[in-house]
Amino acid sequence: MSQTITLLPGDGIGPEITRATVRVLDALDLGLSWEEAPAGHGAFEATGDPLPVATLEAIRRNGVALKGPLTTPVGQGFRSVNVRIRKELDLYANVRPIRTRAIQGFSPRFENVNLVVVRENTEGLYSGLEHMVVEGVAESLKIVTEAASRRIGEFAFALATREGRRSVTAVHKANIMKISDGLFLRSVRAVAERFPDMAYDEVIVDAMCMRLVLHPERFDVLVMGNLYGDIMSDLAAGLIGGLGLAPSGNLGESTAVFEAVHGTAPDIAGQGVANPTALMLSGVLMLRYLGHDDAATRMEAAIDAALAGDVRTGDLGGTAGTQAYADAVIAALDAG
Numbered sequence: 001m002s003q004t005i006t007l008l009p010g011d012g013i014g015p016e017i018t019r020a021t022v023r024v025l026d027a028l029d030l031g032l033s034w035e036e037a038p039a040g041h042g043a044f045e046a047t048g049d050p051l052p053v054a055t056l057e058a059i060r061r062n063g064v065a066l067k068g069p070l071t072t073p074v075g076q077g078f079r080s081v082n083v084r085i086r087k088e089l090d091l092y093a094n095v096r097p098i099r100t101r102a103i104q105g106f107s108p109r110f111e112n113v114n115l116v117v118v119r120e121n122t123e124g125l126y127s128g129l130e131h132m133v134v135e136g137v138a139e140s141l142k143i144v145t146e147a148a149s150r151r152i153g154e155f156a157f158a159l160a161t162r163e164g165r166r167s168v169t170a171v172h173k174a175n176i177m178k179i180s181d182g183l184f185l186r187s188v189r190a191v192a193e194r195f196p197d198m199a200y201d202e203v204i205v206d207a208m209c210m211r212l213v214l215h216p217e218r219f220d221v222l223v224m225g226n227l228y229g230d231i232m233s234d235l236a237a238g239l240i241g242g243l244g245l246a247p248s249g250n251l252g253e254s255t256a257v258f259e260a261v262h263g264t265a266p267d268i269a270g271q272g273v274a275n276p277t278a279l280m281l282s283g284v285l286m287l288r289y290l291g292h293d294d295a296a297t298r299m300e301a302a303i304d305a306a307l308a309g310d311v312r313t314g315d316l317g318g319t320a321g322t323q324a325y326a327d328a329v330i331a332a333l334d335a336g
């Protein structure tokens, strides 16, 4: 059955890395077709809206999107486009797998990292509810609901069970935010009680930062609120070699958007040097979501083969450009 995927090339390095990723996905010959839709700075220039209604409708219609990073126009009163996409489509779970990969000539700080950051995607401090109370005093509302906390808890335990993982750790700051983070924690704990065979513990977010940089191999599935998840996933990406390697999926009940963890990287945009691995690995997550398990395994193996070879992008100490690296991944697919 053919599947149409909404493609958001995005801003900055977005068009370069989406092109590289689409080339690899097309080389798998799965009959995927692409419906390109504007979003971000480019869409704002063309339509006056960084997230046109037609783009949201296209994602809803196809049920799945592959997305490059987006810029939200500054100072025009727009909410973050990324946050709006997640909220409008109720993509409540952000999943960020972080795994050490063997890369030629590159030594990550840790050898055995294999964890997943599961981030609540729709509320917390990303509610967009902030204002100046009086001149010199700003207020930002952190929304935590039992329903959303339970839902993300259930998602984390289901993922841990499905992937045969050994533990779930809830990350929080309930010692200070006793009511809001306290509610999050109680809700996840209630879910944990229904999974007696899965190890469960709770770690305060600041202690978690230290423990992650000391012993990341001890952690498995981490579940947390929106802001902690944002920060913790960049930290975790650093453990394995940086943002160029960290994929993600934003999942709802019937819609999913796959994207790299990193942003638009304006400092290297348009130079053809960005590392497309994070988006390619997001493509692997997308294939698994669509039920193309064999193709996903093939694509991941080809990416690993390319990383183990001598064609690497600058962030990993190499000199290859984005498309040359994509060529190497496609060659590895053909050889595999």
Ligand code: ATP
Pocket (backbone or CB within 6 Å): 013, 069, 070, 071, 243, 244, 261, 262, 263, 264, 265, 266, 267, 268, 273, 274, 275, 276, 278, 315
């Ligand atoms: P934004 O405002 O969109 O978040 P940013 O530059 O603040 O952009 P990132 O895009 O996440 O944040 O980039 C942080 C740093 O990591 C930059 O120096 C960027 O060049 C580098 N970087 C991010 N993604 C990649 C990539 N795919 N390949 C190589 N370097 C990258």
